[in-house]
Amino acid sequence: MAHKLYREAHPMPFVLTHWINLLAMFFLTLSGFYIHFPIFPGFMGVARGTHFFWMFVLIINLTLRIVLAFVVKSANMPDTREVDLDIKNWLPQAANRHQMIPWIKYYLFLKKDHPISAKYGVLQKIAYLATIPMTFAAAYTGFCLWGPTSDWGFFLAGTTWVADLFNAGGGASLMPMRILHYWIMWVILIFTAAHVYLANIYNFAPSKMIFAWKESGDH
Amino acid sequence: MAHEDRAFYDQLAERGVTRRGFLKFCGSVAAMLGLSETMAPTIAGAVEAAAGSKLYPAVWLNGGACTGCTESAAQSTYPDIAQIVLDILSLNYIETVMMATGEDADKALYQTAEANAGKFIMIYEGTVMTGLEGNTLRVAGKTGLQFIDEIAPKAAAVVAVGSCAVDGGWVKAAPNPAGGTGISMYLKEKGIATPVINLPTCPVNPEWIVAIVIDALLLGGIDENGKVTEGLVSKLDQFGRPSFIFGQTIHDNCPRRGHFENGEFVYQFGSPEEAKGYCLYPVGCKGPQTQTNCPIVRWNNQTSWCVESGAPCIGCGNFNWVDNGAPFLGRMRKIGIGSVGAQGGGWEPGVLGAIAGGAVVGALAVHGVGMKAAGRIGEGPATEPMKEYDAKRAKKGGGN
Known part of the structure; x- marks a missing residue:
């Protein structure tokens, strides 16, 4: 099954945005953990500064990535240099039709053959696309907590809604929002664990491509 | 003040309050109301006019x-x-x-x-x-x-x-x-x-x-x-x-805020850090999520307030403050899921996150062992010749 990986699969702009995503997630997670509980002294100002800086980097990077999807062309299938507008390769493609169940069966070892995939498999597309609302949810809940923006109507409405959800009549209490923001990080970490595992379970060619832009397979 | 009502100031004096003290008080009220300090005489005049008459x-x-x-x-x-x-x-x-x-x-x-x-x-x-x-x-x-x-x-x-x-x-x-x-x-x-x-x-x-x-x-x-x-x-x-x-959090105006930014924290009561008056954040201070002007107005005739006297803010100015703030000496509210765990006080949000994260990593590790055992590592299995759906349709004699 091993695919040939050509540079057209991940054009250079996407290699860069992926790198920036990784760095932002890394620094946001570490600084966020420290802000959650400062396990050693002397670092809070740096941690908060780091958190705010990479928060803006991540939001800008994600927005840019979405815009680029409408501009840059990428390989539309595995094993090909044939390109299409990137956004088309993210949305369901013909090869994705009827393939959800076979993918689930495959991962549960109920199916021997590797299911036919489009640019990405069905579950893969769902997971990747889910990172967009997930990241924006992390940003939104973060702004709900951040002093300069927490009393903006747009964010205060969310704070009140989440507080009510957690314990009816919670008013504008920030605690439920703080916990939600923290848990979103865990969801992102869980996604990352599955992403790293599934991307590299067969071999490390996908990592070589996305990080070093190095082609593999027969050219 | 445009006029002075001697009876009013006698009344103040009886209570041990000087005219200067009264005007200072009016200045602090003006500040609290978001007014310029130049409004202090207006407030003083209004109080004076009202006291004893209205x-x-x-x-x-x-x-x-x-x-x-x-x-x-x-x-x-x-x-x-x-x-x-x-x-x-x-x-x-x-x-x-x-x-x-x-x-x-x-x-x-x-x-x-x-x-x-x-x-x-x-x-x-x-x-x-x-x-x-x-x-x-x-x-x-x-x-x-x-x-x-x-x-x-x-x-x-x-x-x-x-x-x-x-x-x-x-x-x-x-x-x-x-x-x-x-x-x-x-x-x-x-x-x-x-x-x-x-x-x-x-x-x-x-x-x-x-x-x-x-x-x-x-x-x-x-x-x-x-x-x-x-x-x-x-x-x-x-x-x-x-x-x-x-309108602002306690954290915004806390006299210990500098220690927070410096990362100087009290981790345990009775510690040298506590004696130094460091920030009480790790021992559960709810100042960052509690909106009152306690640090400015203070309590008991502007004598002191909770954090100044050494206790973390327990967030009593919050909405649903007990459910949201307890345990008062913990960083975050503990979570029970339905009735599970609730009676024991619930779990730290981080514990639940780590359990979910650990479970996924464990499941992936087991899955990896399965992948290896199934011989999928390396080249991986062959791709199916046609979709299952299409194969079934073909068997039934249908088209696409």
């Missing part, structure tokens, strides 16, 4: 209350400047400290409401007890709810003092068998349109009542017809709290 009718109703807010407001052992302002209120009914008892007391309440309909202030302390159809609180043969139903619609405004009156306070904490709720929530449910000014914290800070009395009664927040003006309404946030008091 009395504004008010009634003080107690719901499910510990009377801590009454105690806080009365400060009976130390009559101070604030008391002079509060004396402007003609409190015709206040259960805890009034002379009258029984039917006479009730008469004072209803007469005040009838004679001054639409022109008196109703101060409400304590939780609105809705449990057992209101029978969780009975006074003089009636439910607490009946008192509210009869008096609140006639008041110009309701001032909810203390967290219990604002949203049910600690009485409302789960499982809340008394059906505790806040006065504004109850009035909304009953369709009573009387405006409510919410002053949370447990207990209420008397300085805030003073600020409201000055703003509402002396600076025109309530007009001569007993109508709450737009000027006063615009100072309230969407939860009915005066934003000049509840």
Whole structure:
């Protein structure tokens, strides 16, 4: 099954945005953990500064990535240099039709053959696309907590809604929002664990491509 | 000041208050109201003109209350400047400290409401007890709810003092068998349109009542017809709290904020870090999520306040503050899922996150072993020649 990986699969702009995503997630997670509980002294100002800086980097990077999807062309299938507008390769493609169940069966070892995939498999597309609302949810809940923006109507409405959800009549209490923001990080970490595992379970060619832009397979 | 009323200053002197002290107080009230300090003489003039000449009718109703807010407001052992302002209120009914008892007391309440309909202030302390159809609180043969139903619609405004009156306070904490709720929530449910000014914290800070009395009664927040003006309404946030008091977090104005930024923390009580007055964040301080001006106004005649005296803020100015703030010495509220874990106090949010994360990593590791055993590592299995769906359709003799 091993695919040939050509540079057209991940054009250079996407290699860069992926790198920036990784760095932002890394620094946001570490600084966020420290802000959650400062396990050693002397670092809070740096941690908060780091958190705010990479928060803006991540939001800008994600927005840019979405815009680029409408501009840059990428390989539309595995094993090909044939390109299409990137956004088309993210949305369901013909090869994705009827393939959800076979993918689930495959991962549960109920199916021997590797299911036919489009640019990405069905579950893969769902997971990747889910990172967009997930990241924006992390940003939104973060702004709900951040002093300069927490009393903006747009964010205060969310704070009140989440507080009510957690314990009816919670008013504008920030605690439920703080916990939600923290848990979103865990969801992102869980996604990352599955992403790293599934991307590299067969071999490390996908990592070589996305990080070093190095082609593999027969050219 | 344009004029000086000797009797008023004699009254101040009797209470051990100098003219300078009084003007300083008016300056601090001006600052709290978000006014320029140049407004201090105007406030002083208004207080002076009102003291001893005008009395504004008010009634003080107690719901499910510990009377801590009454105690806080009365400060009976130390009559101070604030008391002079509060004396402007003609409190015709206040259960805890009034002379009258029984039917006479009730008469004072209803007469005040009838004679001054639409022109008196109703101060409400304590939780609105809705449990057992209101029978969780009975006074003089009636439910607490009946008192509210009869008096609140006639008041110009309701001032909810203390967290219990604002949203049910600690009485409302789960499982809340008394059906505790806040006065504004109850009035909304009953369709009573009387405006409510919410002053949370447990207990209420008397300085805030003073600020409201000055703003509402002396600076025109309530007009001569007993109508709450737009000027006063615009100072309230969407939860009915005066934003000049509840607009910033304790953390924003905390004298220990520098230690927070420097990462200088108290991790354990009794430690050298505690003696140095470091930040109390790791021992559960709720200052970052509690919006009151405690660090500026302080308590007990501006003497001190919780963090200054060495205790972490427990967030008593928050909404549903006990459920959200407990455990008070922990960083985050603990979580129970349904009834599971709730009885034992729940789990730290991080523990639940780590359990979920660990479970996924464990499952992936097991899956990886399965992938290896199935011979999928490396080149991987062959790709199916055609989709299962298409194969089934082909078998049935159908097209695409």
